[in-house]
Amino acid sequence: MAIKDKVIVIMGASSGIGEATSKFLAEKDAKLILAARRLDRLEAIKEEFPEADIHIQQADVTSFEDVTTVVKLAMDTYGRIDVLYNNAGIMPTAPIAEARRDEWQKMLDINVMGVLNGIAAVVPIMAEQKSGHIIATDSVAGHVVYPDSAVYCGTKFAVRAIMEGVRQEQRENNIKSTIISPGAVATELYKTISDKNVSEALHESQKEWGLVSEDIASAVVFAIDTPDRMAVSDMIVRPTTQP
Numbered sequence: 602m603a604i605k606d607k608v609i610v611i612m613g614a615s616s617g618i619g620e621a622t623s624k625f626l627a628e629k630d631a632k633l634i635l636a637a638r639r640l641d642r643l644e645a646i647k648e649e650f651p652e653a654d655i656h657i658q659q660a661d662v663t664s665f666e667d668v669t670t671v672v673k674l675a676m677d678t679y680g681r682i683d684v685l686y687n688n689a690g691i692m693p694t695a696p697i698a699e700a701r702r703d704e705w706q707k708m709l710d711i712n713v714m715g716v717l718n719g720i721a722a723v724v725p726i727m728a729e730q731k732s733g734h735i736i737a738t739d740s741v742a743g744h745v746v747y748p749d750s751a752v753y754c755g756t757k758f759a760v761r762a763i764m765e766g767v768r769q770e771q772r773e774n775n776i777k778s779t780i781i782s783p784g785a786v787a788t789e790l791y792k793t794i795s796d797k798n799v800s801e802a803l804h805e806s807q808k809e810w811g812l813v814s815e816d817i818a819s820a821v822v823f824a825i826d827t828p829d830r831m832a833v834s835d836m837i838v839r840p841t842t843q844p
Protein backbone atom coordinates (compact mmCIF):
# COMPACT_ATOMS: atom_id res chain seq x y z
CA MET A 602 0.00 0.00 0.00
CA ALA A 603 1.33 3.46 -0.90
CA ILE A 604 2.08 5.73 2.03
CA LYS A 605 -0.60 8.20 0.87
CA ASP A 606 -3.26 5.50 1.38
CA LYS A 607 -2.12 4.55 4.87
CA VAL A 608 -4.06 5.52 7.99
CA ILE A 609 -1.40 6.42 10.53
CA VAL A 610 -2.03 7.18 14.21
CA ILE A 611 0.76 8.97 16.07
CA MET A 612 0.72 9.17 19.88
CA GLY A 613 3.06 11.96 21.05
CA ALA A 614 2.87 13.97 17.82
CA SER A 615 3.10 17.47 19.30
CA SER A 616 6.86 18.04 19.42
CA GLY A 617 10.29 16.60 18.61
CA ILE A 618 10.42 13.26 16.81
CA GLY A 619 6.62 12.85 16.67
CA GLU A 620 6.13 16.31 15.20
CA ALA A 621 8.86 15.83 12.58
CA THR A 622 7.43 12.44 11.61
CA SER A 623 3.92 13.93 11.34
CA LYS A 624 5.21 16.64 9.01
CA PHE A 625 7.14 14.22 6.79
CA LEU A 626 4.02 12.05 6.52
CA ALA A 627 1.78 15.06 5.84
CA GLU A 628 4.10 15.99 2.95
CA LYS A 629 3.55 12.45 1.62
CA ASP A 630 -0.26 12.82 1.85
CA ALA A 631 -0.76 10.09 4.45
CA LYS A 632 -4.05 9.97 6.38
CA LEU A 633 -3.01 11.17 9.82
CA ILE A 634 -4.52 11.04 13.29
CA LEU A 635 -2.26 13.06 15.60
CA ALA A 636 -2.55 12.86 19.39
CA ALA A 637 -0.85 14.39 22.43
CA ARG A 638 -1.80 16.47 25.47
CA ARG A 639 -0.87 19.88 23.96
CA LEU A 640 -3.70 20.53 21.53
CA ASP A 641 -2.30 23.93 20.48
CA ARG A 642 0.84 22.24 19.15
CA LEU A 643 -1.24 19.73 17.18
CA GLU A 644 -3.36 22.57 15.79
CA ALA A 645 -0.19 24.34 14.62
CA ILE A 646 0.85 21.22 12.63
CA LYS A 647 -2.61 20.98 11.06
CA GLU A 648 -2.51 24.68 10.13
CA GLU A 649 0.91 24.27 8.51
CA PHE A 650 -0.54 21.66 6.12
CA PRO A 651 -4.01 22.95 5.17
CA GLU A 652 -4.29 20.55 2.22
CA ALA A 653 -3.29 17.47 4.22
CA ASP A 654 -5.63 14.82 5.60
CA ILE A 655 -4.95 15.48 9.30
CA HIS A 656 -7.22 14.88 12.28
CA ILE A 657 -6.10 15.85 15.76
CA GLN A 658 -7.18 14.62 19.17
CA GLN A 659 -6.07 15.65 22.65
CA ALA A 660 -5.05 12.54 24.57
CA ASP A 661 -2.99 11.43 27.52
CA VAL A 662 -1.47 8.02 26.76
CA THR A 663 -1.72 6.99 30.41
CA SER A 664 -5.50 6.98 30.00
CA PHE A 665 -6.79 3.93 28.10
CA GLU A 666 -10.03 5.84 27.57
CA ASP A 667 -8.13 8.67 25.83
CA VAL A 668 -6.19 6.21 23.68
CA THR A 669 -9.36 4.40 22.63
CA THR A 670 -10.92 7.78 21.73
CA VAL A 671 -8.01 8.40 19.33
CA VAL A 672 -8.35 4.93 17.83
CA LYS A 673 -12.12 5.40 17.50
CA LEU A 674 -11.54 8.68 15.65
CA ALA A 675 -9.36 6.81 13.14
CA MET A 676 -11.90 4.00 12.77
CA ASP A 677 -14.91 6.35 12.46
CA THR A 678 -13.06 8.44 9.87
CA TYR A 679 -11.36 5.78 7.76
CA GLY A 680 -12.64 2.39 8.94
CA ARG A 681 -9.16 0.98 9.48
CA ILE A 682 -5.74 1.65 11.03
CA ASP A 683 -2.60 0.74 9.11
CA VAL A 684 0.04 2.14 11.48
CA LEU A 685 0.15 3.00 15.18
CA TYR A 686 3.26 4.94 16.17
CA ASN A 687 3.68 4.85 19.97
CA ASN A 688 6.14 7.70 20.40
CA ALA A 689 5.10 9.50 23.61
CA GLY A 690 7.73 9.54 26.33
CA ILE A 691 9.42 11.51 29.10
CA MET A 692 12.92 11.28 30.56
CA PRO A 693 13.19 12.73 34.08
CA THR A 694 16.43 10.91 34.87
CA ALA A 695 18.18 11.22 38.25
CA PRO A 696 20.37 9.08 40.51
CA ILE A 697 18.55 6.17 42.16
CA ALA A 698 19.61 7.48 45.59
CA GLU A 699 17.37 10.52 45.13
CA ALA A 700 14.38 8.16 45.13
CA ARG A 701 12.17 10.39 42.98
CA ARG A 702 9.28 7.98 43.20
CA ASP A 703 6.78 10.36 41.58
CA GLU A 704 8.99 10.70 38.51
CA TRP A 705 9.57 6.92 38.41
CA GLN A 706 5.82 6.40 38.44
CA LYS A 707 5.29 8.96 35.66
CA MET A 708 7.96 7.32 33.49
CA LEU A 709 6.42 3.89 34.02
CA ASP A 710 2.93 5.24 33.28
CA ILE A 711 3.84 7.18 30.13
CA ASN A 712 6.77 5.24 28.65
CA VAL A 713 5.49 1.72 29.42
CA MET A 714 1.73 1.81 30.11
CA GLY A 715 1.29 4.39 27.34
CA VAL A 716 2.81 1.96 24.84
CA LEU A 717 0.74 -0.91 26.24
CA ASN A 718 -2.45 1.15 26.04
CA GLY A 719 -1.79 1.78 22.35
CA ILE A 720 -1.07 -1.88 21.72
CA ALA A 721 -4.21 -2.97 23.59
CA ALA A 722 -6.35 -0.54 21.59
CA VAL A 723 -5.14 -1.52 18.10
CA VAL A 724 -4.17 -5.20 18.19
CA PRO A 725 -7.79 -6.46 18.03
CA ILE A 726 -8.46 -4.14 15.07
CA MET A 727 -5.28 -5.06 13.20
CA ALA A 728 -5.76 -8.77 13.95
CA GLU A 729 -9.20 -8.60 12.37
CA GLN A 730 -7.83 -6.63 9.40
CA LYS A 731 -5.05 -9.25 9.12
CA SER A 732 -2.69 -6.34 8.56
CA GLY A 733 -1.12 -3.53 10.50
CA HIS A 734 2.09 -2.03 11.79
CA ILE A 735 2.96 -1.02 15.36
CA ILE A 736 6.00 1.20 15.88
CA ALA A 737 7.50 2.30 19.20
CA THR A 738 10.17 4.87 19.92
CA ASP A 739 12.56 3.04 22.17
CA SER A 740 16.11 4.34 22.77
CA VAL A 741 19.76 3.38 22.87
CA ALA A 742 18.86 3.47 26.59
CA GLY A 743 16.81 0.35 25.86
CA HIS A 744 20.04 -1.44 24.96
CA VAL A 745 22.59 0.08 27.38
CA VAL A 746 22.15 1.27 30.99
CA TYR A 747 23.60 4.74 31.61
CA PRO A 748 24.57 6.26 34.99
CA ASP A 749 21.74 8.23 36.64
CA SER A 750 19.28 6.79 34.12
CA ALA A 751 18.35 3.42 35.58
CA VAL A 752 14.59 3.93 35.62
CA TYR A 753 14.39 5.58 32.19
CA CYS A 754 16.55 2.74 30.82
CA GLY A 755 14.27 0.27 32.62
CA THR A 756 11.25 1.69 30.81
CA LYS A 757 12.99 1.51 27.45
CA PHE A 758 14.27 -2.08 28.06
CA ALA A 759 10.63 -2.90 28.86
CA VAL A 760 9.38 -1.32 25.62
CA ARG A 761 11.88 -3.37 23.64
CA ALA A 762 10.79 -6.60 25.34
CA ILE A 763 7.10 -5.79 24.86
CA MET A 764 7.56 -4.93 21.18
CA GLU A 765 9.53 -8.13 20.56
CA GLY A 766 6.62 -9.97 22.18
CA VAL A 767 4.21 -8.20 19.83
CA ARG A 768 6.36 -9.30 16.89
CA GLN A 769 6.44 -12.92 18.00
CA GLU A 770 2.74 -13.17 18.82
CA GLN A 771 1.23 -11.03 16.07
CA ARG A 772 3.28 -11.93 12.98
CA GLU A 773 0.73 -14.63 12.18
CA ASN A 774 -1.89 -11.86 11.99
CA ASN A 775 0.37 -10.10 9.47
CA ILE A 776 1.10 -7.29 11.95
CA LYS A 777 4.53 -5.71 11.58
CA SER A 778 6.39 -4.30 14.58
CA THR A 779 9.20 -1.78 14.54
CA ILE A 780 11.39 -0.74 17.45
CA ILE A 781 13.24 2.48 16.70
CA SER A 782 16.08 3.25 19.11
CA PRO A 783 17.49 6.77 18.77
CA GLY A 784 20.67 8.01 20.38
CA ALA A 785 20.68 11.63 21.54
CA VAL A 786 18.31 13.89 19.62
CA ALA A 787 17.94 17.63 20.29
CA THR A 788 14.30 17.89 21.44
CA GLU A 789 12.17 19.16 24.31
CA LEU A 790 12.62 15.79 26.05
CA TYR A 791 15.53 17.22 28.00
CA LYS A 792 13.18 19.72 29.65
CA THR A 793 11.53 16.80 31.46
CA ILE A 794 14.70 16.35 33.59
CA SER A 795 14.27 18.08 36.93
CA ASP A 796 17.64 17.05 38.45
CA LYS A 797 19.85 20.11 37.74
CA ASN A 798 23.19 18.26 37.44
CA VAL A 799 21.86 15.54 35.16
CA SER A 800 20.00 18.11 33.09
CA GLU A 801 23.08 20.29 32.55
CA ALA A 802 25.31 17.32 31.65
CA LEU A 803 22.79 15.90 29.15
CA HIS A 804 22.03 19.29 27.63
CA GLU A 805 25.73 19.79 26.95
CA SER A 806 26.25 16.41 25.30
CA GLN A 807 23.06 16.79 23.27
CA LYS A 808 24.22 20.21 22.02
CA GLU A 809 27.66 18.80 21.19
CA TRP A 810 26.61 15.83 19.09
CA GLY A 811 22.83 15.37 19.12
CA LEU A 812 20.80 14.43 16.06
CA VAL A 813 17.79 16.47 14.91
CA SER A 814 14.25 15.09 15.03
CA GLU A 815 14.09 14.84 11.23
CA ASP A 816 16.91 12.25 11.31
CA ILE A 817 14.71 9.88 13.31
CA ALA A 818 11.56 10.83 11.40
CA SER A 819 13.22 9.77 8.14
CA ALA A 820 14.03 6.37 9.67
CA VAL A 821 10.41 5.97 10.81
CA VAL A 822 9.10 6.88 7.37
CA PHE A 823 11.49 4.32 5.86
CA ALA A 824 10.05 1.63 8.16
CA ILE A 825 6.47 2.62 7.26
CA ASP A 826 7.12 2.75 3.53
CA THR A 827 8.14 -0.89 3.09
CA PRO A 828 6.46 -3.62 1.04
CA ASP A 829 3.97 -5.81 2.94
CA ARG A 830 6.45 -8.70 3.01
CA MET A 831 9.15 -6.59 4.70
CA ALA A 832 9.22 -5.62 8.39
CA VAL A 833 11.97 -3.39 9.77
CA SER A 834 11.80 -4.84 13.26
CA ASP A 835 14.71 -3.15 15.05
CA MET A 836 16.62 0.02 14.20
CA ILE A 837 19.32 1.88 16.17
CA VAL A 838 20.03 5.41 14.92
CA ARG A 839 22.93 7.06 16.75
CA PRO A 840 24.70 10.37 16.20
CA THR A 841 27.89 9.42 14.38
CA THR A 842 30.11 10.72 17.18
CA GLN A 843 28.03 9.57 20.18
CA PRO A 844 30.21 7.58 22.61
Ligand code: NDP
Pocket residue numbers: 612613614615616617618619620636637638639640642660661662663688689690691692711738739740741782783784785786787788789790791814
Ligand atom coordinates in the same frame (compact mmCIF):
# COMPACT_ATOMS: atom_id res chain seq x y z
P1 NDP B 1 9.59 15.63 23.05
O1 NDP B 1 9.51 16.02 24.48
O2 NDP B 1 9.79 16.67 22.05
O3 NDP B 1 8.31 14.78 22.62
C1 NDP B 1 7.64 13.94 23.52
C2 NDP B 1 6.24 13.70 22.97
O4 NDP B 1 5.58 12.81 23.88
C3 NDP B 1 5.43 14.97 22.89
O5 NDP B 1 4.63 14.96 21.74
C4 NDP B 1 4.55 14.89 24.12
O6 NDP B 1 3.32 15.56 23.92
C5 NDP B 1 4.33 13.39 24.20
N1 NDP B 1 3.89 12.98 25.52
C6 NDP B 1 4.56 13.01 26.69
N2 NDP B 1 3.77 12.58 27.69
C7 NDP B 1 2.57 12.28 27.12
C8 NDP B 1 1.34 11.79 27.63
N3 NDP B 1 1.16 11.54 28.94
N4 NDP B 1 0.32 11.59 26.78
C9 NDP B 1 0.46 11.87 25.46
N5 NDP B 1 1.60 12.32 24.91
C10 NDP B 1 2.63 12.52 25.75
O7 NDP B 1 10.78 14.57 22.99
P2 NDP B 1 11.27 13.52 21.88
O8 NDP B 1 10.75 13.83 20.55
O9 NDP B 1 12.73 13.41 22.06
O10 NDP B 1 10.63 12.18 22.45
C11 NDP B 1 9.90 11.25 21.67
C12 NDP B 1 10.29 9.84 22.08
O11 NDP B 1 11.67 9.64 21.73
C13 NDP B 1 10.19 9.54 23.58
O12 NDP B 1 9.62 8.25 23.74
C14 NDP B 1 11.64 9.51 24.02
O13 NDP B 1 11.84 8.71 25.15
C15 NDP B 1 12.32 8.96 22.78
N6 NDP B 1 13.75 9.20 22.68
C16 NDP B 1 14.25 10.47 22.61
C17 NDP B 1 15.61 10.68 22.53
C18 NDP B 1 16.21 12.04 22.56
O14 NDP B 1 17.45 12.16 22.74
N7 NDP B 1 15.45 13.11 22.37
C19 NDP B 1 16.55 9.55 22.45
C20 NDP B 1 15.92 8.26 22.47
C21 NDP B 1 14.57 8.10 22.59
P3 NDP B 1 2.51 16.39 25.02
O15 NDP B 1 3.50 16.91 26.02
O16 NDP B 1 1.86 17.47 24.20
O17 NDP B 1 1.53 15.42 25.57
